[in-house]
Amino acid sequence: QVRLKESGPRLVQPSQTLSVTCTVSGFSVTSYHVSWVRQPPGKGLEWVGAIWKGGSTDYNSALKSRLSISRDTSKNQVFLKMNSLQTDDTGTYYCAKHETDYGYNDYFDYWGQGVMVTVSS
Amino acid sequence: EIVLTQSPTTTAASPGEKVTITCLASSSVSNMYWYQQKSGASPKLLIYSTSSLASGVPDRFSGSGSGTSYSLTINTMEAEDAATYYCQQWSSNPDTFGAGTKLELK
Numbered sequence: 001q002v003r004l005k006e007s008g009p010r011l012v013q014p015s016q017t018l019s020v021t022c023t024v025s026g027f028s029v030t031s032y033h034v035s036w037v038r039q040p041p042g043k044g045l046e047w048v049g050a051i052w053k054g055g056s057t058d059y060n061s062a063l064k065s066r067l068s069i070s071r072d073t074s075k076n077q078v079f080l081k082m083n084s085l086q087t088d089d090t091g092t093y094y095c096a097k098h099e100t101d102y103g104y105n106d107y108f109d110y111w112g113q114g115v116m117v118t119v120s121s
Numbered sequence: 122e123i124v125l126t127q128s129p130t131t132t133a134a135s136p137g138e139k140v141t142i143t144c145l146a147s148s149s150v151s152n153m154y155w156y157q158q159k160s161g162a163s164p165k166l167l168i169y170s171t172s173s174l175a176s177g178v179p180d181r182f183s184g185s186g187s188g189t190s191y192s193l194t195i196n197t198m199e200a201e202d203a204a205t206y207y208c209q210q211w212s213s214n215p216d217t218f219g220a221g222t223k224l225e226l227k
Contacts, residue, residue, distance in 0.1 A: 031213075033214070045156075045164065045207055047216040049195040061213055094163060101170045106211045109175070111163040 002026035004095050004106075004112035010120050012085050020115055022078040022095030029053070029071050033098035034078045035108065036069065040091040050098070051078055085119045092116045122166040127219035128212050129161065133227040142222045144208035146189045149201035154209045155184055157202075158221075165203050168193060200226050 008020035022034065029051070036048040049059040051069045059067045068081040078095060093115050096108035124147040134140045144153060155168040166175040168184035171191065181196040195202055203226045208219040 025183075038160045045218040047218070050216075058214070099151060099169070103151045103170070103212075105152050105154075105170075106216065107165050107166065107169050107209060108156075108164070109169070111165070116164055 002097060002110045004097060006093060006095055006112045006115040008115050008117065010116060011120065012118055013121050014086060016085055017081060017083040018085055018117060020093050022112060024076050025095060029076055029078055030073050033080045033106065036080045037096055038091045046088045046116060048080070051118050073112060087119050090117065090119045122215060123150060123210055123217055125171050125210060125217055125219035127208060127222045129222060131223045133225040135227040136200060137200055138198045140195040140198055140224060142193045142206055144191045144219050146210060148187045148213065150210040150212035152212065153184065153186060155193045156207045156209065158207065159204045213218045
């Protein structure tokens with residue numbers, strides 16, 4: 001059974017660093033890519049970045065300078081770190097498992113429950 | 122970056138009514154994906170590869186389209202279909218989502 005679960009702080013102060021962990025089960029992070037997607041309150045979905053099954057990463061260009069995505073393959077975990085947080089970084093952060101279709105397009109077949117992060121002093 | 126424009130932004134339908142949501146891409150994409158998000162829940166995959174139903178999705182849902190124009194159709198609206206629907210593409214980097222269509226029960 002595929003499961004993803006995010007964990008991390010609910011409150012982060014402005015200018016500080018957000019660290020969120022995605023613990024997966026039912027698949028290996030060395031066999032499937034994993035992305036982070038965020039959603040501000042009442043707004044739409046924004047792709048944050050991905051770690052490919054080979055270990056390389058891709059980031060949303062608007063966030064790239066503040067982002068780091070890494071993993072621990074022994075624990076089947078993926079990590080998101082975002083620094084210099086501002087109030088507009090407030091939102092729910094999801095990790096999602098990739099699937100790839102016959103046209104080599106990626107999409108998200110399983111999502112975690114998300115962690116709501118508030119950036120506030 | 123490919124921009125996905127969904128319409129309508131908000132709509133309401135009565136039980137049994139047919140609903141169509143459109144997603145227009147700023148450049149041609151090879152496939153479109155659709156997600157359903159109910160209030161307080163994570164997004165759930167509905168349609169992949171433009172027209173394939175994800176596991177467990179009722180067959181009143183269908184997807185179609187090509188190039189820059191795609192659509193999601195609910196053949197007969199049910200109360201449980203009230204949700205926000207998002208289209209998504211990754212034919213071209215970066216991955217992008219539409220802004221969402223909120224579907225309410227009339």
